Amino acid sequence: MRKRHPNKYTNMKGMRRMKKLCVALLLLSVMTGSAIAAYPEKNPQGYIMWGAGGAMDNVARAITPIAQQHLGKTIILQNKTGATGAIATTFVANQPADGYSLLFGAENPNLYKVAGLSQIDYDQLDPVLLMMANVGVVVVAKDSPYKTYKDFIDAAMSGKTISVGSTGPGGLAFVATTMIEKIHGMKFNKIQFDGEGPCITALMGGHIDAVAVGLLAAANFIKSGSVRGLAMISTERIPGMDVPAVTEAYKEYGPYLPWGAFFGVFVRKETPKEAFDALQAAYLKAYEDPKFDEFAKSMGGVKLGLTGDKARAYIKQNQSVSAWLLYDAGGAKFSPADFGIPRPQSK
């Protein structure tokens, strides 16, 4: 174009043409924008941050087949593991914000910043739905001398060495144990295992004295009497579980609660509203499906069903408790204050 019209006048004309072109492009983009309103037009991809067979994986694979019936497209699930979920979180945060990349995430990203692992966490994502909570429970072997939570704490306070299982700094077991240590002012001997399942295996084999794990991992072992549940780390008892709430014995836990792991579906911030709403509607319908109820009950999970601001508040509360506990225990590289994470407030 420039070769044919080298003079100033035609350049002006060219500019005007450019303007027209711009308007046309803008219109086109608005039109394609409205085409996105027909979400979903292709199969969304779901990335699960933990490996096959784990609790996160089970929750994702239980709810998604129901949700996709309501969505009208198949959601292709895959496990993208590594660095406690930071790989999957970073990946989804770097995909286009079009609602075609879903993250199935647990509470782990809440600690990425203080652990110095990654700067990308739930601040870059929006919760579509928090499906389930995983409340902590302190368990001992079935032949353990500790019959109640008070027995257990008294023994630990008397200076006896008590070995407890852990799944690594930032894991539910580690944070719960740190919470107990901080409240009662004592120390456990922590032994590291590959996950909550192996912790329970070690407990049953007599290789550790106690462990605080998520109820999802422990429910069936408690119900069958293979291990003994001493206390739920929550303010109230969980229906169907014959385990007292920790606040029944010690009120001091109050400010830290409610606290627990959670499982949710996330998409990138700035995802078009149509896409976000369609996904949320599909997952909410699946959440209310009796089939998912049955699944939640058999696993021992507490249904959450939080969306929007409530979901955000739940995530922030978990982050505040976990990050500060980890930091105070010397397990964090950076202070939560550096990232504007407030200390847990007493209520």
Added chain:
Amino acid sequence: MAQNLQYFLIPFLQPEMMLLIWVGVFAGIWVGAIPGLSVTMAASLLISFTFSWDINSALALICGVFVGGVYGGAITAILINIPGAPAAIATAMDGYPLAQMGEAGKAIGLCTTVSVFASFVGIVVLAVAAPVIANFSLKFAPRDFFLLAVMGLLLIGSIGGGDPIKGITAGAVGVLLSMVGMDPSTGELRYTFGNLYLMAGISFVTAMIGLFGVSEALTQFRSSGMKSPKQNLDRIIPSWATFLKYLPLSLRSALLGVFIGALPGTGGDVAALLAYDQAKRSTKHPSRPFGKGALEGIIAPETANKGAIGGAFIPMLTLGIPGDAVTAIIIGALFIHGLKPGPMLMIETPHLFWMIVSCLSIASVALMVLGLISVKPFAKIIEIPKEIVMPVVIILSVIGTYAIQNSVVDIFYMIGFGIIGYFLRLYGYATGPMVLGLILGPMLDANYRRTMQGAENQILPFLQGFVTSPISLFLTLSIVFLLFSQTATYRRWRGLE
């Protein structure tokens, strides 16, 4: 009893389940044979796929894939020296030399027969002694897993090639590479240089595909002009005499496999490696020297990894604790179908136990038939010119690697390992010890640390544990004996007998 028999017969009375088991075994053989495609992966895909099905049908398919998949790994190990799965690493040591001598048909035939036998050994132990073994396996402390890993490392002597220094070097590099990523104990980052993808660590399957698959393909290109050995396919099924001759070894390795499989967290790969080492040390007069086509070198690992299938179900069905990665996924599947895997499974849904026993039995029979039928077509693969087979291997390696965790970065790792492996071989280093180091490194590291943490980081209580616990004492003495049996003093003494 009559009740249990009724449960056992469930799959026999449902043609659909029967069909699914056979389909599963057939698909499993292929999944197992392709490097990178694993039973674990297939099982987790099947869970989404079978979501709307009846749980019985889903389990039938998964059991079929499990049995077929563990077997399939041996096919490529024998034919092209590329183990399709970690459980078949040891099988390649003697299987490939046999194929080079034109005996691939015989090797696969023998492998199939003893595999089916071992699979039944595992099933019988599962059916008869599950609760006893499950409770015993719980007694294995972190210290004992540490000792098992040490025992596994001694295998470097068997698969390290001629030069011990080179074998140990390759093994040490493997252990070192396994340390990359997050420290399992403190979460501290090791050798990651601030890179998020290094934080995820190096998956040993990725390394295995590179070191065995791509590096083998590259090595074979060097000899591309050479004619492939003509395969003798007359006697595929081993004679009764052969079968009976190797029966004691088969039974011993299968039982070892059942037990290692029943230990939570260890599966067919560790079982097969330990069995190979054990066979090499205990066989006085192998059919040919080990590493040069000894039939014992195929029988031991293949019976151990099949025995481990039944073994892995033992803690899963009795305690709700997975024996390996595949049973961990099956536990997830049961949850999703609204069942309660765990100690209550046997009480609330007793039919599941006998149904799984039955599915595994049918799958083993299917393996016999499908395995033997496919010996001839499989053995023909070896006669296809390398210029055609090896590029296919490389393509499959790339696909398989990507499929592990949908990561493009893993493909680069895999190719990197392939090139490293090529040069290692060129300079006379075996790649086996490196993979061994990668598999056993995390087991060694995590369990040593756990034992130390249990002893509150005190050296004396740490050492005491090795002699005060009966299991640890037995394992420690076994290792001491294994080492001592290699000394000149011991050999002279045995020689004088």
